[in-house]
Amino acid sequence: MDHDFPGRRLTCVKVALLVVVHDEGTFRRIPMAYKTILVHCDASPKVGQRLTVASELAERYGAHLIGMHARPPLEAPIFFEGGVAMDSLFASYEASADADQAAALAAFQKAVKERRVPSHEWRVTDGFIDSELVIQARYTDLLVLGQTDPDAQTPTPSDLPEAVVLASGRPTLVVPHIGVRAPIGESVLLCWNASRESARAAADALPFLQMAKKVVILVVDPRTSPDGHGAEPGADVALWLTRHGVKVTVQRDVAADSDVGAVILSRAADIGSDLIVMGVYGHSRVREMVLGGVSRTLLASMTVPVLISH
Incomplete structure (x- = not known):
């Protein structure tokens, strides 16, 4: 609906927010829920810990679950000769990146098969994981990350949870690498x-x-x-x-x-x-x-x- 005022026009949009239901003379609270959950998937041996939590939450809240993996860009040493050596370096990078992606995907597929997840999708991006997660997280309700694992040999930054929560504007659930007892939140x-x-x-x-x-x-x-x-x-x-x-x-x-x-x-x-x-x-x-x-x-x-x- 449009309203005219001197020098301006104001457009009003009706927005309905259902918070309670009047049912036979009583009011029922409608609990809030996370409807889109994004989980970071890397090749860490303990990625299953956070995937177990994320998939259980997706089942609990009837949420769409997104598994996200980032392929970091190739960073050649500053002092590095080109030619054949560069070709060999790139081939090694591609093989490593492909292996990490395959391992992350396998872990994600295993997790969603073990739970009754309403819907899910797999995303792969090219770039640094902290920057990519910040962008993707803005269109989700909850982000699930793993605690920094000092023993993991992956390109995941050690300060990933802090970096993402400070820049994304979204709540971030950090899962300890030692594992958890599910379900959480009781x-x-x-x-x-x-x-x-x-x-x-x-x-x-x-x-x-x-x-x-x-x-x-x-x-x-x-x-x-x-x-x-x-x-x-x-x-x-x-x-x-x-x-x-x-x-x-x-x-x-x-x-x-x-x-x-x-x-x-x-x-x-x-x-x-x-x-x-x-x-x-x-x-x-x-x-x-x-x-x-x-x-x-x-x-x-x-x-x-x-x-x-x-």
Whole structure:
């Protein structure tokens, strides 16, 4: 519908957002869901860990699952002679890239066959995986990556999760390379510090939180302030989540001289959490220098999947 105003025209578009259903005199909450999930597939021996999680989530939420593999460009040494030597180098690169792609595809196909995934597709791109994932992730609801595996001999960057979450604007689920017990999300630990990043993470994790049997909001070293925590740290976010049908409890803790990241991991183990949710802060251009210390600790020492948002 168009409306004319002096010097301008305003076009109104009707948008319908279904949040509740009125059913025989009662209101039913409609849980949120991830409908497009993108999982990074490389030739890591432990790629199956993240594929198991991604395919189970696709089945759970009725989501379209996308497996993505990137073929990195050939990077010849700076001091390298051309001719026959260059031909040999390119042939070696092609053979290695083909082998990695075949291994990644086989792992993806195996994972989707083992679950009742509604729909899936396989994508291969030419380029650096961090840049390619950032672009593709913008058209998905959830990105699934693997924790950096120091023993994996692949071209995957060691800081891939941090780089992608800072630049993509999408929630990223990082799966530990040691494996997980599936399904995840029955017991969730939500890290809360009343920041923009933690608010974004909580909103991005709503599909998990609404289906969880237990959600603990962890507040470490809270300080009451007009623009942060209220008089009761954690109470405001607990009330907001309760309106979404989330069953929550608030736990306040003190780090003292301990690392906050270590406190989070310890509390997650104490309450038996199978998923940690947290916001991360930093800048994608200089991520090595400004990524938060808590985020670094969790991504390096995680024993359960971590959902991060920026």
